[in-house]
Amino acid sequence: MQQDDKTAGQQPVRQYESAFEWIGGEPAVQALVDRFYDLMDLEPCYRELRASHGPALDDARQKLCWFLCGWLGGPDHYVSRFGHPRLKMRHMPFSIGILERDQWLACMDQAMAETGVPGALRVQLQKSFFNTADWMRNRAGA
Numbered sequence: 519m520q521q522d523d524k525t526a527g528q529q530p531v532r533q534y535e536s537a538f539e540w541i542g543g544e545p546a547v548q549a550l551v552d553r554f555y556d557l558m559d560l561e562p563c564y565r566e567l568r569a570s571h572g573p574a575l576d577d578a579r580q581k582l583c584w585f586l587c588g589w590l591g592g593p594d595h596y597v598s599r600f601g602h603p604r605l606k607m608r609h610m611p612f613s614i615g616i617l618e619r620d621q622w623l624a625c626m627d628q629a630m631a632e633t634g635v636p637g638a639l640r641v642q643l644q645k646s647f648f649n650t651a652d653w654m655r656n657r658a659g660a
């Protein structure tokens with residue numbers, strides 16, 4: 519993917535090879551995922567999403583970071599360890615309706631805002647995350 523990042527004034531246009539590069543590489547993905555799970559733990563508005571996870575979030579934190587690195591066009595840490603993600607199948611043990619989907623998306627969007635994901639990239643990722651999260655629904659309705 520190639521994206522232009524036109525900063526204020528007469529800064530040169532910067533081209534990014536991937537969303538992974540644009541976001542700031544692995545440290546930025548790690549910061550995003552850490553904030554995502556911290557928010558899930560802290561904010562009452564993500565209560566049902568938090569409840570769908572087990573008591574500890576360490577495993578999920580590590581796996582989501584590895585997965586997103588590859589999903590954003592960076593190193594495929596997840597696939598090299600676990601093979602094809604088969605995300606829908608791996609989420610079948612958890613009941614995912616519109617409520618959980620929307621809490622996941624809102625939590626991720628808050629984490630993107632708070633960790634300084636560039637605005638244009640954030641808008642692009644909102645759409646991609648929506649498509650993936652919506653496809654993961656396995657319970658009809660809310």
Ligand code: HEM
Nearest residue numbers: 570571577578581582585608612614618619622650651654
């Ligand atoms: C739609 C709402 C979602 C819910 C309720 C949900 C919930 C969960 C839960 C409960 C786990 C297990 C965590 C653990 O092992 O302790 C998990 C794992 C995971 N989730 Fe989600 N998730 C959602 C959406 C997403 C999306 C949109 C992505 C990717 C963009 C994603 C990526 C992952 C990955 C990579 C794992 C680790 C899978 C594994 O190897 O076990 N999830 N999710």
